Amino acid sequence: MLTPTSTEALPGPAGNRPATFQCLAAAYPHHPPCSITLSVHDASSARLALRWLKERTSHITDQLDAPHAQPGRHWLTDEAEHERALTYLTTGTAYQLTLYDEHTRYVLVAYPQGPAA
Template identity: 40%
Template sequence: MATTLTLEDVHALWESALRSGYWAECVAYPPDHNRVFWLGARPAGSPRLALRWLRSRAQDIAGQLDPTAAPQLEAWLLDTAAHQRALSALCQGEMVWRAVVDGEGIRYVFSARPVHTVALRGTC
């Protein structure tokens, strides 16, 4: 039997994931800095899940980058020591990020950070 979720149920699920967890996102900044392109974002319940999503998204994006940026991102994806340092930093409450720049000057930023929010009920 399929379960039907209301919009309120979905908001409650996302809100609980963000209340004490992690946020991972990928953003592209063109050289003119007049625009921002969101390439994806996701809440995560643990540092490991945040990095897993971030690395998965980076792997998807790496295949679409030009030959100057793709090797930078692929090297980061294969660097297990960098992954362990990022995991450790997230566990200590620090933000982690990696940026690569393609041949056109577009900067791709992959980041994860801890979030601790307070739910504001009945304010909207």
């Protein structure tokens, strides 16, 4: 079963700075069309945002049937794609991964919130 999680903003290296990357995982069932938030996380760096994406992708693919899990399992081992995600995040662009099964679309996204103050 997918378990929703939530964390508070992580302090930055210089004290109580807010996290600079927002990470979200949501499920979108086809019937009825709606969205279900699975996880929300704040990360203080692009690498930590990528780590969160990997962990949540692993959790979701573990619960999918093998044919539907395959794209997520491939993504988990694709180092070139991970570097691409890091480049996107560090240059201010959101990164999104979408997985599907017969009844639901799973969207994982990380995006920069701007520099920590």
